Amino acid sequence: MGAIWFMFQVLIAALCIGAIIAFVYYIPLAIYIIPYTLWVGNENTKGKQLDKKKESNWKSAKNATKLYISWIRRKKPSF
16 A cells, blocks of 8 residues: 555656646747747738748747847848
């Protein structure tokens, strides 16, 4: 009975740690990507940037960085 209780505690601890790590990692990533996704959505309504509809989170973050740099330097973004 003691071993089952210990395994249950380890399982609960692992789930809590996983939830904390996911929260700490994905919330800032989502906040970073939101302006980029809004920009892509706006461009899609104009018929531009149609290849950006289905991107992974990593590719979106990479392209978001390129977009933000182009906004700062006041140049056209190149992906």
